[in-house]
Amino acid sequence: MTKTYLPGTERGKYMRYDTAVILKRLYLCEKELVISEAGWIPGIPYFDMKTILPKILWEDAMTANALRERVFELRFPSRILEVGEDQQLIDLIKQARLAPNALAFLSTLAHVFKPALLQAYVSYLSLADYIGDGPTYRFMNLAVEEKRRQIHEIRQLLERERARAGQAERDLAERWTNECKERLQAMGGIGLDTPQAAADQGEAGSGISSSASGEASPIASFVPEETPARDNRFTNVRFYWPDNVDPSFPYGEGFQLQLRSAVSHLNEIWAVENAGHVLYSFAEELGWEFIYDAARWVYDESRHCRMGYERLKSWGFEEAELPLGTYIYDSCKGQDPIYRLGMLFYFESKNIGKKLDRIKNFASMNDRTSQHDMDFDWADETIHTSYGKTWLSAALKKRGQDPDDYTEIKEVCESIVKRTVETATAEEKEQITAIANRMIAKVKAVQ
Incomplete structure (x- = not known):
């Protein structure tokens, strides 16, 4: 049957x-x-x-x-x-x-x-x-x-x-x-079937090569740029506001505080670059959970940068009038990447308290956009502080150091930034002061 x-x-x-x-x-x-x-x-x-x-x-x-x-x-x-x-x-x-x-x-x-x-x-x-x-x-x-x-x-x-x-x-x-x-x-593209073994087609010196056996092949080392590439539409400088190098230059009140805050947000471009460097540098060492958190960290810093950019554009500034600084990113050049991770953590924890005051200040000025941006920035930074503690501890533990002692990391971060600031030349100080004064004068002219 x-x-x-x-x-x-x-x-x-x-x-x-x-x-x-x-x-x-x-x-x-x-x-x-x-x-x-x-x-x-x-x-x-x-x-x-x-x-x-x-x-x-x-x-x-x-x-x-x-x-x-x-x-x-x-x-x-x-x-x-x-x-x-x-x-x-x-x-x-x-x-x-x-x-x-x-x-x-x-x-x-x-x-x-x-x-x-x-x-x-x-x-x-x-x-x-x-x-x-x-x-x-x-x-x-x-x-x-x-x-x-x-x-x-x-x-x-x-x-x-x-x-x-x-x-x-x-x-x-x-x-x-x-x-x-x-x-x-x-090799058949990225598909639903197993990649095909392909003969080595790489040109000499091109860096593109593969193993026909499917085993891991030697790969030339990629290293993120230590000197960040910048868009020449902006005014590219090391120090983005006079108070970076001149403590006597006032942070400002009223519209000057609004302006200074927007320029500061724009210049979180260094944090975008630094967070990208950190994600790449620790990806293998700290694994997927780190990569996942770090991806959000990179994204958040880019949002903060865009916040400042959009506010400055809405106030009539063109790219050529805006200073983009590099000094914090520069300070880590040649250093162990753990100090780049420490630098993100250090600045997040150092400045988070000031943001609540800024939120109140902008509310009193009826500047809802600056208030809004700083409010969301504050929420992000609380998350980032947790990221910093978690992953700096993990990196220290991997290296056989006390995972709860950030003293040396913080001291080095403070020291290398201080050394970088001390290299500011008279010409650089004059340049950034002139840029800031022109921006302030432009705002005064339309009030």
Whole structure:
């Protein structure tokens, strides 16, 4: 007698373990892109991208975290996330950090890796089970929306910046992008199937190479820029306000306080760059939970920077009138990255109390925007203080030091900033005083 069974449907294509393998691959790709994006922030000169990329990497971290947690659910009770057969793919993403310039790096995001991830997500959603794997559907649909927007934003900026760049810079970016794209295509892209073993196609000295065996291959070291690249539309200086180097210059009251606060917010650009450097530098040492918190830290600092920028623009200032300083970031040059982490923690905890006073001051001036920005800034800084304690302690513990003793870190941070301030020349002091006085005079002229 022939046995008869009811037919299965397309919904049964991917079983639980198959799904976990795919989501693990996507998590690993997102994670490495977050690390790359953070490491490149100091080296990107374009102000708009320097403050947009933090949001992008935070979104990528949120997607990566959702993927990671879903993998753990599907593999319960195992919490092991091995690279395994995806090593060649992950190596390529790491190697792409070695881009010869910012245009090249951003171009690989916009034309290689993010489109490949977008296609992977779209393909997954078209084939996976929306019932059995329903939890994945929510965050992956959001990831599709975000990837489409990210690609548009980066390509739009690239189009503008390519027009300003020299031919040699554009050519380098194009060659690098094409090489990364060819390499990714050779291994089958970022897909639902295991990457194919690809022969080594890297050009000599290009930094793009891989292991056909799928084992980890040697990767040249990428190091975030120690001297931050800056947008020449602004007035780029070391010290962004006279009181950085001249204690007798008043912080100011009334509109001068509004102005000084906005310039201070704008100059949290150093914290954006520093937080990116910190995320990259400690990613391997402190692991995913750190990366996830640090991504939010980078994003928050970029929001604070944009707060000041938008207020200054609303008051009629052009970019050329605005000073962007580097002295705090500069002070950590050549230092162990733990002092960059300490510097973020030190300044967060040092200044948080002043923000409550500023909120009251702006309320009394009926400046709702400055009050609003400082209010949200204060909330962010309370979170950052927790980040600082948690991860500075973790870093100290990893190094065999007392995780609860920040004395040496704080002393070094104070010392290196003080030494940097002491190097201010008479010309620099005159320059920033003139910039500040022109800004003050401009406000007075329209009152």
